[in-house]
Amino acid sequence: MHALIVHAHEEAKSFNGAMTETAIRTLQETGHTVEVSDLYRMRFNPVGGKHDFTTLADPDFFKYGVEQTQATSNKTFAADVVAEQEKLFRADLLIFQFPLWWFGLPAILKGWVDRVFAAGLTYGGGRWYSNGVFRGKRALLSLTTGGPATIYSPRGLNGDIETLLFPIQHGMLYFVGFDVLPPFVAWSVSRSMQEQRAEYLRAYAERLKTWQTTTPLPFPTLDQYDETLQLKPGVSD
Ligand SMILES: Cc1cc2nc3c(=O)[nH]c(=O)nc-3n(C[C@H](O)[C@H](O)[C@H](O)COP(=O)(O)OP(=O)(O)OC[C@H]3O[C@@H](n4cnc5c(N)ncnc54)[C@H](O)[C@@H]3O)c2cc1C
Numbered sequence: 001m002h003a004l005i006v007h008a009h010e011e012a013k014s015f016n017g018a019m020t021e022t023a024i025r026t027l028q029e030t031g032h033t034v035e036v037s038d039l040y041r042m043r044f045n046p047v048g049g050k051h052d053f054t055t056l057a058d059p060d061f062f063k064y065g066v067e068q069t070q071a072t073s074n075k076t077f078a079a080d081v082v083a084e085q086e087k088l089f090r091a092d093l094l095i096f097q098f099p100l101w102w103f104g105l106p107a108i109l110k111g112w113v114d115r116v117f118a119a120g121l122t123y124g125g126g127r128w129y130s131n132g133v134f135r136g137k138r139a140l141l142s143l144t145t146g147g148p149a150t151i152y153s154p155r156g157l158n159g160d161i162e163t164l165l166f167p168i169q170h171g172m173l174y175f176v177g178f179d180v181l182p183p184f185v186a187w188s189v190s191r192s193m194q195e196q197r198a199e200y201l202r203a204y205a206e207r208l209k210t211w212q213t214t215t216p217l218p219f220p221t222l223d224q225y226d227e228t229l230q231l232k233p234g235v236s237d
Contacts, residue, residue, distance in 0.1 A: 001212070002033045004091035008098040008109035010040040015144055015189040015197060019204055020097050023142070026205040027093075035087055039108045045080065046111020052081050052118075065119040072120030084116040093211055094139040094178065096168070100146070103164050113172050122176045130221035132177015138211060139178035141165060142186075142204065149187045161185060170219060179216035 005023055009016035020036065027034045037044070045051075050062055054077070057070035071077045077085065088094065098109050105113070117123070122133050145152065152161035161183070169180045184207050186192075186200040207214070224235045231237055 001031075001092040002090055003027050003035075003093040003095060004087050005034065005036045005095045005097055006109060006112060007036055007038045008040070008096070008106045008112075014099075015186065015200075016097055016099055018197075018201060019142055019144070019186065022201045022205050023095060023097070023208055026208045030209055032093075035090075037084060037087060037112070039112060044084075044108060044112060046108045046115070048111065048114040052078050052115055054078060068118035069120030069124065072118060077118070081115050081118070084112065085118070085121060088116055088122075092137055094134075094137070094173070095142055096140075097142045099144045100164075103158070105168060117172065117176055127177070128175055128222075129177065129219070130223075132175065134177040135179075137178055138181055138216070139173040140181045140211065141168060141173075141183040143183065144186045144189045146190065147188060148191075149185070152185075152187075169217060174217075174219050180219070181211060181214050181216055 003023075005020055007016070007020045009020075011017060020038075024034050024036065039046075048064060050056060050067075052064075053067055053071050055074075056062065057067055057074075096105070096109060098106055101107075104110070127133050147158055150156055151158045152164070154160045158164070165183055169183070173180045184204055186197070186204070189197055189200070192200075220231060220235060220237070224232055226232050
């Protein structure tokens with residue numbers, strides 16, 4: 001199997017860097033191939049816009065999603081977008097490696113999603129969620145935080161981590177059809193003792209050894225929603 005790690009940290013010696021190194025080594029040792037989009041090193045432009053396309057379908061009125069759909073049909077995405085889309089389609093496992101910034105993705109990684117998960121190519125025409133383009137493939141968030149686990153517990157000050165990650169795990173990854181694995185979170189890495197950090201890396205390696213058999217998050221399937229796109233009575237959310 002083949003994995004793509006989209007890595008969003010500028011410092012190679014950071015803990016995020018150590019997590020990506022751990023992932024590469026573990027996945028390769030367990031027989032998989034790996035490629036990495038190291039977004040800062042690539043100087044990836046995270047701002048979606050007209051430069052995403054070699055030609056515009058409507059030069060008089062720019063509408064990003066419409067242009068993405070047209071570019072899918074006409075194969076007119078810019079080279080940097082095409083390169084990432086090809087990596088995405090090659091992957092059986094997609095990993096986002098990032099530090100939690102403002103309760104979400106660093107802008108460079110959010111922009112990667114904006115530009116690469118293009119309309120028409122990765123969703124549209126009834127292809128979404130359990131009928132999504134990437135169904136049968138798996139995705140994993142691997143992240144570090146500044147705050148401790150308790151502050152992200154269901155009654156914690158910052159709110160439940162599962163709620164914070166919902167826009168990414170459900171709104172991006174499951175939206176395009178991935179089975180989303182439970183996230184791996186290394187809490188408060190800057191304030192952790194060295195031994196705790198080493199333990200995080202060991203635990204992450206163990207998690208990656210079972211990525212093909214780990215039970216994904218139990219997001220409902222499309223047939224569990226009614227015609228108004230609300231969960232049918234009796235289906236738990
Ligand atoms: C703009 C911004 C917004 C933020 N928003 C939030 C937020 O909303 N919520 C929140 O909780 N936090 C937030 N933070 C904090 C941020 O999430 C943390 O600073 C980040 O997760 C720490 O990860 P790092 O890889 O940068 O750690 P680093 O500081 O790089 O690493 C931590 C320690 O691990 C050491 N280390 C490196 N490699 C290894 C190794 N192999 N083994 C053991 N130790 C190693 C490093 O030397 C360092 O001492 C924010 C920070 C910024 C800048």
